[in-house]
Amino acid sequence: MPELPEVETVRRQMEKEVVGEEIGKIEIRDSMCFDGDSEILVGRKIEKVGRVGKWLLVGLSEGAGMEVHLRMTGRLVVDDKYRSMPHTRVVMELVSGGALYYWDTRKFGYVRAWESEKEMTKVVKAKVGPDPWEISDKVFLGILKKTNRKIKDILLDQKVLAGVGNIYANDALWLAGINPERSASEIGEDEAKLLLQSIREVMGVGLASGGASDNTYRDFYGKSGNYQNKFLVYGRTGAKCVRCGGVIERIVIGGRGTWVCRGCQV
DNA sequence: AGCAGCCTGTCA
DNA sequence: TGACAGGCTGCT
Numbered sequence: 001m002p003e004l005p006e007v008e009t010v011r012r013q014m015e016k017e018v019v020g021e022e023i024g025k026i027e028i029r030d031s032m033c034f035d036g037d038s039e040i041l042v043g044r045k046i047e048k049v050g051r052v053g054k055w056l057l058v059g060l061s062e063g064a065g066m067e068v069h070l071r072m073t074g075r076l077v078v079d080d081k082y083r084s085m086p087h088t089r090v091v092m093e094l095v096s097g098g099a100l101y102y103w104d105t106r107k108f109g110y111v112r113a114w115e116s117e118k119e120m121t122k123v124v125k126a127k128v129g130p131d132p133w134e135i136s137d138k139v140f141l142g143i144l145k146k147t148n149r150k151i152k153d154i155l156l157d158q159k160v161l162a163g164v165g166n167i168y169a170n171d172a173l174w175l176a177g178i179n180p181e182r183s184a185s186e187i188g189e190d191e192a193k194l195l196l197q198s199i200r201e202v203m204g205v206g207l208a209s210g211g212a213s214d215n216t217y218r219d220f221y222g223k224s225g226n227y228q229n230k231f232l233v234y235g236r237t238g239a240k241c242v243r244c245g246g247v248i249e250r251i252v253i254g255g256r257g258t259w260v261c262r263g264c265q266v
Numbered sequence: 267a268g269c270a271g272c273c274t275g276t277c278a
Numbered sequence: 279t280g281a282c283a284g285g286c287t288g289c290t
Contacts, residue, residue: 003285032273070285071284071286072285073273073275073284087274106273106274107272107274108286127286153267165284165285167284214284215284254268255269257283
């Protein structure tokens with residue numbers, strides 16, 4: 001679900017709407033979706049809303065922190081209709097009115113309370129590499145050269161690039177004309193450069209579209225994005241490739257659905 | 267490095 | 279009924 005563009009969309013909206021608000025009572029409806037001591041959050045003000053890869057990292061007063069990961073089906077919303085929705089797992093009241101709702105059907109995602117924002121950031125940063133905009137062509141190529149894993153597997157590895165998920169990995173590989181099954185070490189300098197540029201391009205379009213709501217993603221206001229109408233290959237089994245007229249095929253790489261046009265992804 | 271597992275819902 | 283779903287973790 002939420003990949004970098006979706007999480008960044010939520011981050012920007014949340015920053016705009018609730019910075020300065022104080023968190024009141026917290027209701028944990030399903031303990032699977034909450035980790036740590038919820039008392040840490042109570043009475044704390046929301047000071048900043050950051051993002052590291054697909055992790056949302058909220059800075060609170062007195063140096064505390066709140067980590068949110070949406071995983072596959074999570075939503076972090078302010079829309080009060082979520083108070084009575086079936087899969088709302090955590091309700092965090094805001095003292096001035098309203099609440100933050102964590103909603104998640106599959107319960108893979110979570111909200112986690114941290115005494116120390118510093119520690120939270122350190123721990124999360126240790127799990128991921130740079131954003132696609134933070135890495136140079138040269139460093140990216142260097143990583144690819146060192147492994148024989150399939151290029152698509154590498155794109156999904158959060159230690160290599162933070163924030164790339166299945167949708168944007170598939171679409172970026174198509175845009176770059178690279179077959180997802182190829183060994184990363186065989187990607188040439190020009191191709192690596194084009195691939196990195198393609199990742200930035202598709203994620204840029206995703207962000208400008210408010211994210212992809214193919215399935216369950218919703219933004220901070222509970223609204224859908226539009227990138228699902230712009231998928232290049234993701235999920236388009238049997239559709240015609242707009243570049244070469246070939247047929248888009250579904251294969252599996254690393255247990256994940258993978259879409260490829262064999263006509264123009266070589 | 268690769269793969270099951272986490273959990274619930276939808277679609278073929 | 280079985281396959282599959284935007285992700286990560288922990289185990290082999």
